[in-house]
Amino acid sequence: MNTPIDLRSDTVTLPTRAMREAMYHAELGDDVYGEDPTVNALEAQAAAMLGHEAALFVVSGTMGNLVAILTHCGRGDEAIMGDECHTFHYEVGGAAALGGVPIRTVPNGHDGLPALADIEAAIRPDDIHDPPTRLLCLENTHNRCGGTAIGPEPFRAACDLAHRHGVAVHLDGARIFNAAIARGCPVRELVAPADTVMFCLSKGLGAPVGSLLAGPADFITRARKNRKMVGGAMRQVGVLAAAGLVALDQMVDRLAEDHEHAQLLAHGLAAIPGVHIDPSRVHTNIVIFEVTDPLAFLQRLQAEGVLGVYFGGQMVRLVTHYGITRADIEATLVTVRQALRAA
Ligand SMILES: Cc1ncc(COP(=O)(O)O)c(C=O)c1O
Incomplete structure (x- = not known):
């Protein structure tokens, strides 16, 4: 057959020939000591492309979202997310199980973005009975809503709303380059209102393994420690980052x-x-x-x-x-x- x-x-998707060659030739070091030049180059390039200060190479999208939530939230802090989002459906409840972070869901609209009124209603008042709302998680493109690409204006409106209430925003941008292309919007502009962003190299970009978590430098320093805690710090992992660099250079457009x-x-x-x-x-x-x-x-x-x-x-x-x-x-x-x- x-x-x-x-x-x-x-x-x-399988890695391209250029990726396999880059993997073979990659310069390597121990990334836990920050000494893998290929990982360092990938993290710097990802941060620059997303317009963030720093980025962290993680094993998977699931780990990127988990590490983001662990870094934004302490135990007992609540995170709001859409009821159709990947983190709620397919990430094994890691935020609650490993981070003690309760999840409050709001209905996802057809386009993948929850209604602003629902987000606002879900943000807790400062009340002794309530868990503090710390984080809003959004997803673009939205997988279960059919790969919908949320445009820059509605995305910014949701982020601005969260920020007005002192709530941070994490974007699950597993396929953020698909969203940017579909919306004809530079990726940096699209993600700018979010505090942190995760995207995957191992989906349409064709790399065999890996995702990046991007955000402010001090956040990424704390995220690096949380990645270590969940067992995601790797050693000569430039062998994988090399394929990621090819993905960013050759596979986006x-x-x-x-x-x-x-x-x-x-x-x-x-x-x-x-x-x-x-x-x-x-x-x-x-x-x-x-x-x-x-x-x-x-x-x-x-x-x-x-x-x-x-x-x-x-x-x-x-x-x-x-x-x-x-x-x-x-x-x-x-x-x-x-x-x-x-x-
Ligand atoms: C929207 C979204 N977020 C996160 C993930 C998780 O990525 P991974 O499979 O690398 O853990 C996926 C995977 O399909 C996804 O579609």
Whole structure:
């Protein structure tokens, strides 16, 4: 059988040849002593690209968000986040389990941003009975809302609201470069109102491992200690950072191609009887749609060499990424049509 068309996630991307070569040639040192020149270069470049003073290389997006929450909040401080966000759904409750940080959720709007009135209502008064609200976590692009890209103005409005109440903002920007491209906004401008930002190298940017947490220098110094506490301080990890540098240099602009493929896929799906999708809600590389029996549908797709994931209810998620071609999208549409005809 041919190699499957793997649309389960952009995390399935394999490192490019340039990444593998950079990994082979990387200059290395012990990063716990701050002596790995390749890690230092990656952290400096990430901070510069995001317009922050400093950045920290972490194992994963999950660790980046956890370390951010541990650094913003003490035990018993509360964090507000959307009820569809990745940190609440998929990060094993780490903030509460490991940090003693209770999570208060507010409904996520269609575009991935909770309503300002809901955020404001969730911020606790200064009352002896209440846990102090310390942090607001936002997500852009928003995975479970369909890869929606939140624009600079609504994002700033939410951050300004939090700041007016003395609440800090952490952005889960796992796919922040997708958001910046979709919104036609320089990434530094898009993230500027947030206090701290995490983004992933290991998704659409194609690096094998790693994420960056960026913020003020004193915050990153404290975050470095928390990363050590959760076992995330590594040694000659420049071997991984080298691939990350290539990702930042060579893989950001090409994300636009993934968005074009997602548009092609979404519009093609909309024309297939039995598929329910609103293509105008597809902003980036994530395509979510509904079919009557998603599990049986996904099995039929898999038998024909197309992989996707079940996304709850009647929903299926397909994600475009590096390595997926226009021809793959066209073949996927033929397979979807056949799979639904066979149902
Ligand atoms: C929005 C978002 N945040 C965080 C993460 C966590 O990243 P990781 O899988 O590297 O832990 C993901 C992973 O898919 C994600 O989609």
